[in-house]
Amino acid sequence: MKTIWxxxxxxxxxxxxxxxxxxxxxxxxxxxxxxxxxVGRFFERxxxxxxxxxxxxxxxxxxxVPAVGMRLWSEELRLGTMELLFTMPVTTWQAILGKFLASxxxxxxxxxxxxxxxxxxxxxxxPDLGRIISGYGGSFLMAGAFLAITCMTSSITRNQVxxxxxxxxxxxxxxxxxxxxxxxxxxxxxxxxxxxxLAGIGVMTxxxxxxxxxxDTRDLIFFLSVIVFFLFTTSVLLxxxxx
Amino acid sequence: MITVEKLTKSFGPKLAVDNLSFSVxxxxxxxxxxxxxxxxxxxxxxxxxxxxxxxGKVTVCGFDVIEQPLKSxxxxxxxxxxxxxxxxxxxxxxxxxCADLRGLSGSAKHQALDRAVQRCFLEPVLxxxxxxxxxxxxxxxxxxxxxxxxxxxxxxxxxxxxxxPNQKHEVRALIREMGRDKAIIFSTHILEEVEAACTxxxxxxxGKIVANGTPNxxxxxxxxxxxxxxxxxxxxxxxxxxxLGALHSLERAELISETNGKTTIRLxxxxxxxxxxxxxxxxxxxxxxxxxxxxxxLDDVFRSITLPDTERPSDK
Numbered sequence: 001m002k003t004i005w006x007x008x009x010x011x012x013x014x015x016x017x018x019x020x021x022x023x024x025x026x027x028x029x030x031x032x033x034x035x036x037x038x039v040g041r042f043f044e045r046x047x048x049x050x051x052x053x054x055x056x057x058x059x060x061x062x063x064x065v066p067a068v069g070m071r072l073w074s075e076e077l078r079l080g081t082m083e084l085l086f087t088m089p090v091t092t093w094q095a096i097l098g099k100f101l102a103s104x105x106x107x108x109x110x111x112x113x114x115x116x117x118x119x120x121x122x123x124x125x126x127p128d129l130g131r132i133i134s135g136y137g138g139s140f141l142m143a144g145a146f147l148a149i150t151c152m153t154s155s156i157t158r159n160q161v162x163x164x165x166x167x168x169x170x171x172x173x174x175x176x177x178x179x180x181x182x183x184x185x186x187x188x189x190x191x192x193x194x195x196x197x198l199a200g201i202g203v204m205t206x207x208x209x210x211x212x213x214x215x216d217t218r219d220l221i222f223f224l225s226v227i228v229f230f231l232f233t234t235s236v237l238l239x240x241x242x243x
Numbered sequence: 244m245i246t247v248e249k250l251t252k253s254f255g256p257k258l259a260v261d262n263l264s265f266s267v268x269x270x271x272x273x274x275x276x277x278x279x280x281x282x283x284x285x286x287x288x289x290x291x292x293x294x295x296x297x298x299g300k301v302t303v304c305g306f307d308v309i310e311q312p313l314k315s316x317x318x319x320x321x322x323x324x325x326x327x328x329x330x331x332x333x334x335x336x337x338x339x340x341c342a343d344l345r346g347l348s349g350s351a352k353h354q355a356l357d358r359a360v361q362r363c364f365l366e367p368v369l370x371x372x373x374x375x376x377x378x379x380x381x382x383x384x385x386x387x388x389x390x391x392x393x394x395x396x397x398x399x400x401x402x403x404x405x406x407x408p409n410q411k412h413e414v415r416a417l418i419r420e421m422g423r424d425k426a427i428i429f430s431t432h433i434l435e436e437v438e439a440a441c442t443x444x445x446x447x448x449x450g451k452i453v454a455n456g457t458p459n460x461x462x463x464x465x466x467x468x469x470x471x472x473x474x475x476x477x478x479x480x481x482x483x484x485x486x487l488g489a490l491h492s493l494e495r496a497e498l499i500s501e502t503n504g505k506t507t508i509r510l511x512x513x514x515x516x517x518x519x520x521x522x523x524x525x526x527x528x529x530x531x532x533x534x535x536x537x538x539x540x541l542d543d544v545f546r547s548i549t550l551p552d553t554e555r556p557s558d559k
Contacts, residue, residue, distance in 0.1 A: 080327030
């Protein structure tokens with residue numbers, strides 16, 4: 001546990017010791033604000049909830065999460081510090097979890113900094129706080145799932161840009177395969193099992209419940225298993241590098 | 244403390260390390276020599292447990308580096324080639340991070356950090372970013388990381404690479420000093436370093452051990468080891484050659500140079516040559532400008548037993 005925390009702390013330090021963290025947070029806040037108020041028409045909806053805010057998160061995370069995670073292993077590979085890390089008394093899992101948790105925590109910080117949104121609806125009306133918390137929970141889990149994917153892609157290559165692009169492609173796939181405009185199109189020609197499969201692995205179906213304040217165990221399990229699966233793949237890829 | 248048995252590593256069809264076996268005991272400093280691409284770094288990566296061997300095994304302080312990785316790694320300090328470090332950290336931050344990972348804490352950690360910083364002369368750059376360090380300080384920072392937990396075993400991959408002569412001298416002295424109560428392996432291709440710091444040296448070429456012994460033992464394998472180099476004034480090669488032919492203890496004589504009345508020759512003795520040679524010189528009234536017995540140079544040993552790149556069979 002202590003080892004995981006040591007690694008996580010270093011990783012967090014790396015974010016905040018460079019402008020990356022601040023640039024990211026500012027952009028994230030600006031974009032969430034822009035989409036909620038300008039594109040999502042937060043005020044015109046006249047409803048005291050954060051639907052106009054949460055609905056954009058998959059699309060923001062699509063680019064922002066890979067940007068946060070792309071350096072996790074690519075940088076280790078490029079600098080050669082992986083050799084240092086894995087000759088220390090550190091297991092592969094400790095290293096993976098340390099790095100993953102640090103980035104996830106960083107995303108949580110960025111997410112929590114959107115609290116003025118909550119304050120706004122609280123001021124304007126009487127929102128359902130449970131629903132807002134559930135929305136945040138879902139958003140955080142989805143960020144974790146995208147981050148685990150980025151973790152995996154960054155362990156493939158020492159080039160951060162390649163890692164970013166691969167991750168965006170995979171995340172985009174997971175978004176699109178349960179995005180209504182795409183599913184509506186697929187349903188016309190594909191057999192039912194394909195439609196079900198796509199809906200099952202798509203993040204939109206599983207994220208939707210959280211926005212409505214419904215925490216379904218299946219959705220929870222879905223996001224957690226995506227995280228576990230991609231972190232496991234990361235460990236396999238990292239071990240293969242050293243075999 | 245370090246036992247390497249039949250260590251083999253292949254990358255696809257290319258055999259990088261081929262059936263390597265040796266051991267290093269406490270108090271020994273083993274120099275690991277070889278041309279570039281001979282498999283030095285690959286071997287060291289397997290000894291530290293970073294790379295899994297294709298075959299064979301490595302034990303460090305009795306712990307198998309693959310079966311019991313954490314136990315063996317706790318006892319090893321490792322300086323990888325090119326001294327990799329997290330570029331976004333300060334020297335102190337980096338060392339503290341390594342000490343934390345090594346499980347040090349509290350006052351033990353502070354003492355360990357102080358000692359490592361002192362030993363590697365890092366005070367002037369302690370709060371500087373790793374990114375801005377000169378190559379010498381980079382290497383020493385990474386070396387400090389390797390010794391921070393006072394390990395029983397040190398594996399150093401080219402620890403003096405890129406240092407200036409003074410820094411090289413300091414690092415060598417440090418290695419020699421630490422070698423008294425640790426088992427150390429370090430790789431280099433600077434041969435004088437082996438004489439300066441090692442108690443034993445291994446030369447590997449194309450993944451195989453081609454020589455193994457103390458620096459002095461290795462030097463006797465040089466082609467010219469034991470020959471006598473003699474400089475004469477006032478005697479031409481032709482006369483000298485004729486007179487030398489009468490010596491019983493001489494195997495062979497060859498001319499190195501003949502300029503301005505000064506003749507330099509190399510004599511290959513059969514047995515103890517010097518008394519007979521000196522007597523002859525006195526009789527003939529030769530003026531000896533210089534006379535020395537060639538102890539052999541590691542350079543020559545190295546060159547004679549490893550193939551240069553150009554003569555290597557190309558990799559299929």
